[in-house]
Amino acid sequence: MSGSNASAAKSVVGLILTAIVGIPVFIYLVVKLFTSGSGIDLGSNTMTGEAVAARLQPIGSVKIVDSAPPGQRSGKSVYEAICFSCHATGLAGAPKLGDAATWTARIGKGFETLAKHAIEGFNAMPARGGAPDLTDDEVKRAVAFMGNAAGAKFTEPPVAAGAAADPATKGKEIYASLCINCHGTGVAGAPKLGDKAAWGPRLKDGADSAIAIGIKGLNAMPPKGGYTGSDDEFKAAALYMISQAK
Ligand code: HEC
Ligand code: HEC
Incomplete structure (x- = not known):
């Protein structure tokens, strides 16, 4: 690349950066101007208010924690x-x-x-x-x-111990013995194991909510997927599937 192209590229990058930083600040100031009678007050809670929230909304992003067994992270x-x-x-x-x-x-x-x-x-x-x-x-x-x-004396909800010490392994076993029949290939619209796009919308209200739906059953998904063991074991299998959705 020649020198003049490089500097042209740099000024384009500069322009883009200015726009990225400048436009939200400009919008914030305009919103501020129309919503407050007392001029601009940058120290107030409005920095954490709607204007900031709108810019920070994670747009369709699904972050997945990948350390430690699902449901058991400290x-x-x-x-x-x-x-x-x-x-x-x-x-x-x-x-x-x-x-x-x-x-x-x-x-x-x-x-x-x-x-x-x-x-x-x-x-x-x-x-x-x-x-x-x-x-x-x-x-x-x-x-x-x-x-x-920061000095509180809160108690962390306990991580399951003892018999359920390794729910991740148990969950994987149950998946492989039963859930795989539909969730392995996507029979009847079942969200496939590891298919982030299929799982994303089902997880929008959290893993607990998707698991509760699975326990009750939904359309072609029979209650607990037909599993006859405990709800906790079903949950372990569901959490195993959810952990693979990344
Ligand atoms: C995208 C940025 C972001 C992430 C990621 C985030 N937080 Fe926050 N959190 C905030 C902001 C901003 C506030 C202050 C909101 C306010 O008071 O208006 C906040 C406030 C809080 C509060 C105080 C709520 C209150 O009533 O005062 C708690 C508790 C909290 N976050 C927990 C968490 C936990 C737990 C996680 C991780 C699972 C997390 N946050 C991840 C941005 C974030
Ligand atoms: C007979 C086929 C079948 C079996 C077996 C099965 N599922 Fe499903 N499952 C489905 C179908 C189909 C859906 C999607 C239902 C829909 O959205 O209409 C689904 C959806 C789900 C959901 C998402 C619920 C939601 O919130 O959308 C979870 C969680 C789930 N299954 C867990 C399991 C677990 C855990 C097992 C094994 C213990 C299992 N399933 C076995 C067919 C099955």
Whole structure:
């Protein structure tokens, strides 16, 4: 590439960068101008309000945590895989890990409220941090982990132990003995194992919700897929399939 082409390319890149950074700031300022009578107040909560939320909405993105068996991840590992991307730096007004100043008032809302906000979403905070495969308990563990890092005394919901010590292995076995008959090839519209596009919309309300639907049955999916063992075992099989949807 000649020198002049290179500098032309650079100025195009510069223009694009200016547009990427400039347009949202411009929109924010315009929104601010029309929504506030008292001029521009950059220090207020509007930075975490709708304007920011709209820009941060994960558009069709499905993040999947890939360490540790599904459903069994600790608060720390969920934090490190998902939540850190905003909560490590305080992106968009996210309360920073270990920063008591930004956490104390939130901790005062109580664990149940914080967990509900983390599961359902709260302003610029996306539901489940944008990772729909997380179970409610996994999100709660991450909330406890983050709260405790700022001085709270929350208890992480326990990770199943003992007989169900390795639900991932059990789940895989049940899948291979039964669910594979339909989910292996996609019989009658069954979402195929490992098919992210087929699983994505089913996981939009979280893994727990998809599992509850599977337990009840849905169209050609018989209740529990015809499995005669416990709900927990069915859940392990479903979580195995969900963990492969990436
Ligand atoms: C895309 C960025 C982003 C990710 C990823 C993210 N958060 Fe947040 N989170 C935020 C923002 C921004 C806020 C502040 C929202 C507000 O107060 O308006 C927030 C606030 C919270 C709060 C406080 C809610 C309240 O009621 O004050 C909790 C709890 C929380 N997040 C948990 C989590 C957990 C758990 C994860 C990972 C599973 C996570 N977040 C991932 C951006 C994020
Ligand atoms: C006889 C075929 C069949 C078997 C066996 C089967 N499934 Fe399904 N399953 C389906 C079909 C078909 C759907 C899609 C139903 C629809 O959306 O109309 C489905 C959907 C699902 C869903 C998604 C529910 C939702 O929210 O959309 C889960 C979870 C699931 N199956 C789990 C399992 C598990 C775990 C097993 C094994 C224990 C299993 N299935 C065995 C046919 C089957």
